[in-house]
Amino acid sequence: GTATGTTAGTTATPGAGAEPELFTWEFAGDPYPAYAWLREHAPVRWTTLPSGVGAWLVTRYGDARETLADARLSKNPVHHTEEGKARSRTGIPGERSADLMTHLLNIDPPDHTRLRRLVSKAFTPRRVAQFAPRVQELTDRLVDGFAGRGEADLIHEFAFPLPIYAICDLLGVPAEDQDDFRDWAGMMIRHGGGPRGGVARSVKRMRAYLGELIHRKRGDLGDDLISGLIRASDDGEHLTENEAAAMAFILLFAGFETTVNLIGNGVHTLLRHPEQRAALQDSLARGQSALLETAVEELLRYDGPVELATWRYATVPVTIGGQAVAAGDPVLVVLAAANRDPERFAAPDTVDLARRDNPHLGYGHGIHYCLGAPLARLEARTALASLLTRLPDLQPAVAEEELRWRGGLIMRGLRSLPVTFTPEH
Numbered sequence: 001g002t003a004t005g006t007t008a009g010t011t012a013t014p015g016a017g018a019e020p021e022l023f024t025w026e027f028a029g030d031p032y033p034a035y036a037w038l039r040e041h042a043p044v045r046w047t048t049l050p051s052g053v054g055a056w057l058v059t060r061y062g063d064a065r066e067t068l069a070d071a072r073l074s075k076n077p078v079h080h081t082e083e084g085k086a087r088s089r090t091g092i093p094g095e096r097s098a099d100l101m102t103h104l105l106n107i108d109p110p111d112h113t114r115l116r117r118l119v120s121k122a123f124t125p126r127r128v129a130q131f132a133p134r135v136q137e138l139t140d141r142l143v144d145g146f147a148g149r150g151e152a153d154l155i156h157e158f159a160f161p162l163p164i165y166a167i168c169d170l171l172g173v174p175a176e177d178q179d180d181f182r183d184w185a186g187m188m189i190r191h192g193g194g195p196r197g198g199v200a201r202s203v204k205r206m207r208a209y210l211g212e213l214i215h216r217k218r219g220d221l222g223d224d225l226i227s228g229l230i231r232a233s234d235d236g237e238h239l240t241e242n243e244a245a246a247m248a249f250i251l252l253f254a255g256f257e258t259t260v261n262l263i264g265n266g267v268h269t270l271l272r273h274p275e276q277r278a279a280l281q282d283s284l285a286r287g288q289s290a291l292l293e294t295a296v297e298e299l300l301r302y303d304g305p306v307e308l309a310t311w312r313y314a315t316v317p318v319t320i321g322g323q324a325v326a327a328g329d330p331v332l333v334v335l336a337a338a339n340r341d342p343e344r345f346a347a348p349d350t351v352d353l354a355r356r357d358n359p360h361l362g363y364g365h366g367i368h369y370c371l372g373a374p375l376a377r378l379e380a381r382t383a384l385a386s387l388l389t390r391l392p393d394l395q396p397a398v399a400e401e402e403l404r405w406r407g408g409l410i411m412r413g414l415r416s417l418p419v420t421f422t423p424e425h
């Protein structure tokens with residue numbers, strides 16, 4: 001075919017041209033043109049990942065939604081034909097060494113049903129709603145830390161610490177221990193992607209700490225989430241100590257980097273769409289919350305934190321979007337591609353904070369649908385509303401080309417987001 005978009009710095013027309021290379025530096029900055037090509041020309045595509053493992057990438061909305069809910073696809077890595085390799089590739093660096101494998105995202109019914117029911121009893125929408133004032137307090141404290149300075153890195157000083165303190169609070173990790181979690185989490189987010197020495201050590205420490213904390217809470221139940229888990233398990237349903245630790249760990253892990261990136265990617269998108277951002281600021285100034293609510297969903301759809309859903313493995317031969325998939329093959333649903341499918345979303349590459357028809361897959365779909373969605377929404381709404389209200393002239397401090405993306409497989413997020421603004425006094 002003929003080359004398109006030959007001028008340096010311009011992107012080729014989405015969907016046109018030769019098959020794009022995936023997982024390059026350029027791809028990490030903006031994967032959407034490549035996903036548009038896949039959606040159109042190879043919607044279920046066998047790909048070799050940077051780690052050397054092969055997997056099917058599913059990019060169309062309809063196929064993605066069906067695949068996420070397909071019971072013939074297992075979350076358990078024992079179903080991978082390359083089982084040995086897969087075990088270290090669950091997306092959580094070092095977890096295997098720490099024996100934290102038996103969490104929700106790695107298991108199928110009936111174990112999944114039992115554990116999910118148990119944690120749902122403790123992690124209720126009501127508990128999250130009651131937590132709103134605390135999230136506001138944490139947000140205010142973090143903004144206080146840089147508001148007078150006129151510049152900040154919104155990842156390191158805001159998006160990163162907020163969810164870690166929030167989840168620690170919710171789980172019942174005492175305040176004096178929360179900075180340890182901040183360090184462990186920082187280690188995992190900086191070096192995520194492989195069980196390297198420092199990461200494995202952090203996970204091990206976290207595992208040991210959680211074991212001890214669970215033991216301590218057993219003797220002195222409070223109204224935190226870990227106590228709730230213990231109570232629910234004493235109610236008749238069984239939860240082993242290891243399952244409890246794995247549960248606390250997945251809540252921390254699944255709820256941490258995702259929220260960092262929802263706030264980071266969300267602010268980044270708002271800064272690049274001044275008219276949309278102005279509309280949101282106006283509505284906040286009038287004390288309205290309707291636009292804020294649709295805005296958080298649209299930011300999730302447009303550039304959400306979870307680029308690919310976590311691993312699935314065919315337990316029997318299946319057909320996805322007309323493509324035969326063999327038993328044992330890994331399947332990766334590309335949420336970022338499905339969420340921009342023109343077959344489902346009107347003007348999918350346009351940011352429309354008021355978008356109403358928005359059944360995005362940013363939180364997944366089916367039995368593994370994000371358990372923490374109510375908390376994520378609360379944190380994102382609070383964070384965005386506070387930033388835009390207190391620092392109304394927030395601007396990027398570096399050019400778009402200078403921003404660096406982490407380039408991990410599952411998650412999509414910025415390494416840092418430097419901004420300037422008129423100092424608050």
Ligand code: HEM
Nearest residue numbers: 104105254255258259262309310363364368370371372376
């Ligand atoms: C599952 C996204 C925040 C806890 C998932 C899945 C997605 C997702 C896509 C499904 C993965 C799959 O099927 O492969 C997000 C996004 C978030 C977010 C975009 C934020 C912005 C949170 C928070 C928590 C949390 C704050 C908890 C504190 C979980 C858990 C699961 C999960 C426990 C596994 C559920 C299961 O397997 O039954 N999340 N998440 N998430 N999420 Fe979230």
